[in-house]
Amino acid sequence: EDQVTQSPEALRLQEGESSSLNCSYTVSGLRGLFWYRQDPGKGPEFLFTLYSAGEEKEKERLKATLTKKESFLHITAPKPEDSATYLCAVQAGSARQLTFGSGTQLTVLP
Amino acid sequence: NAGVTQTPKFRVLKTGQSMTLLCAQDMNHEYMYWYRQDPGMGLRLIHYSVGEGTTAKGEVPDGYNVSRLKKQNFLLGLESAAPSQTSVYFCASSLITGIYENYGYTFGSGTRLTVV
Numbered sequence: 344e345d346q347v348t349q350s351p352e353a354l355r356l357q358e359g360e361s362s363s364l365n366c367s368y369t370v371s372g373l374r375g376l377f378w379y380r381q382d383p384g385k386g387p388e389f390l391f392t393l394y395s396a397g398e399e400k401e402k403e404r405l406k407a408t409l410t411k412k413e414s415f416l417h418i419t420a421p422k423p424e425d426s427a428t429y430l431c432a433v434q435a436g437s438a439r440q441l442t443f444g445s446g447t448q449l450t451v452l453p
Numbered sequence: 454n455a456g457v458t459q460t461p462k463f464r465v466l467k468t469g470q471s472m473t474l475l476c477a478q479d480m481n482h483e484y485m486y487w488y489r490q491d492p493g494m495g496l497r498l499i500h501y502s503v504g505e506g507t508t509a510k511g512e513v514p515d516g517y518n519v520s521r522l523k524k525q526n527f528l529l530g531l532e533s534a535a536p537s538q539t540s541v542y543f544c545a546s547s548l549i550t551g552i553y554e555n556y557g558y559t560f561g562s563g564t565r566l567t568v569v
Contacts, residue, residue: 379558384562385562387496439501439503440486441557442498443488443495445495
């Protein structure tokens with residue numbers, strides 16, 4: 344059974360204080376690892392897909408990396424508007440659907 | 454660009470009542486999914502569809518039924534609602550991309566359902 348674990352559950356940062364969110368996974372045959380952002384009362388919004396260990400993707404202050412066991416979402420000099428819940432998901436084996444972690448709730452204080 | 458539209462946005466049901474949640478997408482996506490989101494448990498897959506006329510069970514299918522009569526619509530039904538089905542329901546769609554899922558899901562804005 345595919346498992347996705349995100350840590351920490353919640354993270355509070357001061358504006359400009361860089362940090363990383365962790366997504367560890369146990370799957371058989373990873374085909375893709377996805378990061379989403381979810382704002383309160385809204386559906387998740389797609390950020391990145393990573394396919395193989397060593398791959399990196401960047402978007403503004405966010406950078407996602409992937410190893411064989413985990414992925415990190417690095418947030419550089421965050422701003423209050425980066426506050427959201429960040430979800431990690433995997434697609435593995437012959438599955439067409441994604442398996443999600445429970446998310447990290449990020450709060451960036453001004 | 455509407456993307457994925459879910460109706461209704463909010464609903465309160467009494468135990469034992471039935472209802473249907475509607476999901477519509479205008480992106481010509483083949484795949485559609487229904488997830489529920491509960492505090493501390495993340496998104497869990499209820500049912501999904503890989504094309505018009507086909508559906509399959511996900512992780513938590515009990516108490517729900519689905520239909521995909523048209524490619525753009527995916528309906529989620531609750532035949533006899535229970536308090537345990539109080540949740541936020543999200544519909545999503547995605548393209549078929551062969552081996553790799555290049556674009557991920559496009560989600561709707563959710564339906565907040567309370568069963569009393």
